[in-house]
Amino acid sequence: MSESIVFAPLDDGVASVTINRSATRNALSLEVMEALIDTLAEVGRRTDVRAVIVGSAGHVFSSGHDLKEIRGADLEAQQEIFDACSRLMQLIQTIPQPVIAQVQGVATAAGCQLVAACDLAVAAESARFATPGVKIGLFCSTPMVALSRAVPAKQAMRMLLTGDFVSAEDALAFGLVSDVVADDDLETGTADLARKVASASSATVAIGKAAFYEQRELPVAEAYARMSQVMAHNAVGTDAQEGIDAFLSKREPRWQHRG
Structure with missing residues (x-):
């Protein structure tokens, strides 16, 4: 595994993936993005x-793309960088486990995109977010994909057109992050949320995560038709039947993590 990424199993079914490039403000260089892709793909295959x-x-958290890589690069090299970024962001939403961003400091450009692409995000109250590419002549077009799906259109456009920072509280109000905690509570607050998510049936969560991203791109009638099928198949599964029985019997469920 690359030294730029640190993987650590924690407890209760939770693991951490840490970008370890503080000297470059955790810039998403091609090497870092490819290491993240490899690590998260491996996480996606793990049942623990x-x-x-x-x-x-x-x-x-992350200052975005490494501009030193982009400066002077030819079209082929530029395409490789942005293709890797797009693969990373899509992978986050296709692995079965919920991915939770833990955000301190600033998250800018592709760093802000990374936050927006995660299923949940916990921000320290001093954290700030921006998509400032317009200020250097490089519009945040790939960050816009994740941002515009997490944030209402007018707020997304304001961030993209001005490059201004928004506070953690504003990011919470916009829907860019799911939680804001005191700076000193960032690690514990994120871990507590992750453990709560991990306490559910992993099979059920995987079904729900995939269904969420599938249905939101569909017209309403088609979404209902498709989700009716998904829920019916979920309902006959091992863990759904165990959970229903546990609820009706007033006991804790014993998950087998099977659909």
């Missing part, structure tokens, strides 16, 4: 991990 926290070393 039911939730994963994506964080970073140091005082900055």
Whole structure:
């Protein structure tokens, strides 16, 4: 595994994936993105991990792409960088485990995109977010994909057109993050949320995560038709029947993590 990424199993089915490039403000270089892709793909194949926290070393979550790589690169090299970024963001939403961003400092450009792409995000109250590419002549077009699906259109466009920072509280109000905690509580607050997510049946959560991203791209009638099928198949599964029986019997469920 690359030294730029640190994988650590925690407990209760939770693992952490840490970007370990504080000297570059955890910039998403091609090497870092490819290492993240490899690590998260491996996480997706593990049955002992039911939730994963994506964080970073140091005082900055991520400053976005490594501009030193982009400066002077030819079209082929540029395409390789942005294709890797797109693969990373899509992978986050296709692995079965919920991915939770743990955000301190600033998350800018592709770093903000990474937050938006995660299923949940916990931000320290001092954290700030921006998509400032417009200020250097490089519009945040790939970050826009994740941002515009997490944040209402007018707020997304304001961030993209001005490059201004938004606070953690504003990010919470917009829907860019799911939780804001005191700076000193960031690690424990994120871990508590991850453990809560991991306490459910991993089979049920995987069904729900995949269904969420599938249905939101469908017209309403088609979404209902498809989700009716998904829920019917879920309902006859091992863990759904166990959970229903446990609820009706007033006992704790004993998950087998099987659909």
